Amino acid sequence: MNAMTRRIVVGTAAVSIALTMAACGKSGGGDSGSSxxxxxxxxxxxxxxxxxxxxxxxxxxxxxxxxxxxxxxxxxxxxxxxxxxxxxxxxxxxxxxxxxxxxxxxxxxxxxxxxxxxxxxxxxxxxxxxxxxxxxxxxxxxxNEKVGELQGQALLDALGSKATPSSKIVMINGDDADPNAAQFKAGAHKILDGKVNIAYEQSGLWKDTVANQKVTAAITQLGAKNIAGVYSANDGMAGGIATALKGANINVPLTGQDAELAGLQRILTGAQTSTVYKAxxxxxxxxxxxxxxxxxxxxxxxxxxxxxxxxxxxxxxxxxxGAVSVTKANIKDTVIKDGLYTTAQLCTAEFASACKAAGIQ
Structure with a gap:
C-alpha cells in the first residue's frame, strides 16, 4: 500500500468513527438530537x-x-x-x-x-x-397558614376544658429564614390567640437540640406545673421537646408536623399529641x-x-x-392508608402494644 492509499484509508476511517460517535451522542425519543x-x-x-x-x-x-x-x-x-x-x-x-x-x-x-x-x-x-x-x-x-391553623386547633382539642385564656402555652416556631415558618406561626396564632396565653415563644431553628434548650428554659422561667401545653412547629423539634418535658416530669399536649415516623410513634405512646400529614x-x-x-x-x-x-x-x-391533622385516632386512616409507612415500620416490637391499643394491628 503506497502513502497516498494509506492517507485515504485513514481519512475514511476517521470520518466513519466521527459519524458513529455523533449518532451515539443523540438521545432517544427523537428529540432533535438533544443529549x-x-x-x-x-x-x-x-x-x-x-x-x-x-x-x-x-x-x-x-x-x-x-x-x-x-x-x-x-x-x-x-x-x-x-x-x-x-x-x-x-x-x-x-x-x-x-x-x-x-x-x-x-x-x-x-x-x-x-x-x-x-x-x-x-x-x-x-x-x-x-x-x-x-x-x-x-x-x-x-x-402553610392552614397547616398552622390545624396545629393550633389540635392543641386546643387536646387541652379540652384546660384551654382557658390563662392557660400558659410554650410556642416553639421554625427557623425565621424559612418563610413557611412565619406562615405556620401566623396560622397557629390565629387559632390560639385569646383562647390560651402564649407565655413563652421562641424559634427552635428546626433543630431538636435547640428546641430542647428553649423548652428547658421555658420550664425554668414558667415552672413545670404552670405549663399547659406546647406548640412545636414540626416533629423534629417535638422530639427534643418531648425529651425536655419527660425530664421535668411534664405530661401535656404537644403538637408537631411532617408525620415523621418517630413523631407518629410518640403519638402512639402519648409523648406527642398530634402531627400534620402533608402528602x-x-x-x-x-x-x-x-x-x-x-x-x-x-x-x-x-x-x-x-x-x-x-x-x-x-x-x-x-x-x-392541603394537609390533614393526625392524632392517634386516625393514624391508620391517613399515613398507613396512603402507604407513607407500613404497619411493620410503625409497629416495631417497642410500639406493638401501643399499635394494638390504637387498632392499627
Whole structure:
C-alpha cells in the first residue's frame, strides 16, 4: 500500500468513527438530537435534619422526572442547613449548565441573588416547598397558614376544658429564614390567640437540640406545673421537646408536623399529641411536571391554580396542597392508608402494644 492509499484509508476511517460517535451522542425519543446533558434538572434541598427531604422528597421528585422525561437527568445537592453552602450549590448548578433548577431555599431572602444569577443565565427556577425570593417561575407547596391553623386547633382539642385564656402555652416556631415558618406561626396564632396565653415563644431553628434548650428554659422561667401545653412547629423539634418535658416530669399536649415516623410513634405512646400529614407525592409530582414543562418550553399553567406573593413582591404561579391533622385516632386512616409507612415500620416490637391499643394491628 503506497502513502497516498494509506492517507485515504485513514481519512475514511476517521470520518466513519466521527459519524458513529455523533449518532451515539443523540438521545432517544427523537428529540432533535438533544443529549441528556442538555436535559439536566438541578435539585437543591435545604437540610437533612428533617427526615422528609432525603427519605421522600428527593426520590419522589427524581422518579417523577424520570417517568415524564426518560432522557432527563437530575443533579442533586443538599445544603445541610447552611445557606452559604446552598448559594455555592446554585453557582455550581449554573456552571454545570442545568436548564431548570428546583430550589427549596434554606434562606428564602439570602438566596435571592443566587436565583437572579441563575435566571440571568437562562435557567428557570421552581421554588419547592419554600417560596424563595427573586424571579422564580413557579412555586409548589402547601397552604402553610392552614397547616398552622390545624396545629393550633389540635392543641386546643387536646387541652379540652384546660384551654382557658390563662392557660400558659410554650410556642416553639421554625427557623425565621424559612418563610413557611412565619406562615405556620401566623396560622397557629390565629387559632390560639385569646383562647390560651402564649407565655413563652421562641424559634427552635428546626433543630431538636435547640428546641430542647428553649423548652428547658421555658420550664425554668414558667415552672413545670404552670405549663399547659406546647406548640412545636414540626416533629423534629417535638422530639427534643418531648425529651425536655419527660425530664421535668411534664405530661401535656404537644403538637408537631411532617408525620415523621418517630413523631407518629410518640403519638402512639402519648409523648406527642398530634402531627400534620402533608402528602409528599402530590407536591413532588406537581414540581416535577412543572420542571419538565419548563425544560421543554411548554406551558405549565394547568398545574398552577393560584398565585403566591413572594417576600420580594413577585406574584408567582403556585400550586398549593392541603394537609390533614393526625392524632392517634386516625393514624391508620391517613399515613398507613396512603402507604407513607407500613404497619411493620410503625409497629416495631417497642410500639406493638401501643399499635394494638390504637387498632392499627
Amino acid at each position: 441528556s446533558k442538555d436535559k439536566t434538572i438541578g435539585l437543591l434541598l435545604p437540610e437533612n435534619a428533617t427526615t422528609r427531604y432525603e427519605k421522600f422528597d428527593k426520590p419522589l421528585i427524581e422518579a417523577k422526572i424520570k417517568e415524564l422525561c426518560s432522557d432527563c437527568s437530575v443533579d442533586y445537592a443538599n445544603a445541610a442547613g447552611d445557606p452559604a453552602k446552598q448559594a455555592q450549590q446554585v453557582s455550581s448548578m449554573i456552571a454545570k449548565g442545568v436548564k431548570v433548577l428546583i430550589l427549596d431555599a434554606q434562606d428564602s431572602v439570602g438566596i435571592k441573588t443566587s436565583v437572579q444569577a441563575a435566571v440571568d443565565k437562562g435557567i428557570k427556577v421552581v421554588a419547592y416547598d419554600r417560596l424563595a425570593q427573586g424571579p422564580v417561575s413557579a412555586y409548589v407547596s402547601y397552604d 409528599y407525592k402530590p407536591e413532588a409530582d406537581a414540581t416535577a411536571e412543572i420542571a419538565v414543562d419548563l425544560l421543554n418550553g411548554k406551558d405549565f399553567k394547568s398545574v398552577t391554580e393560584t398565585t403566591a406573593k413572594s417576600g420580594s413582591g413577585q406574584d408567582v404561579p403556585a400550586h398549593l396542597i
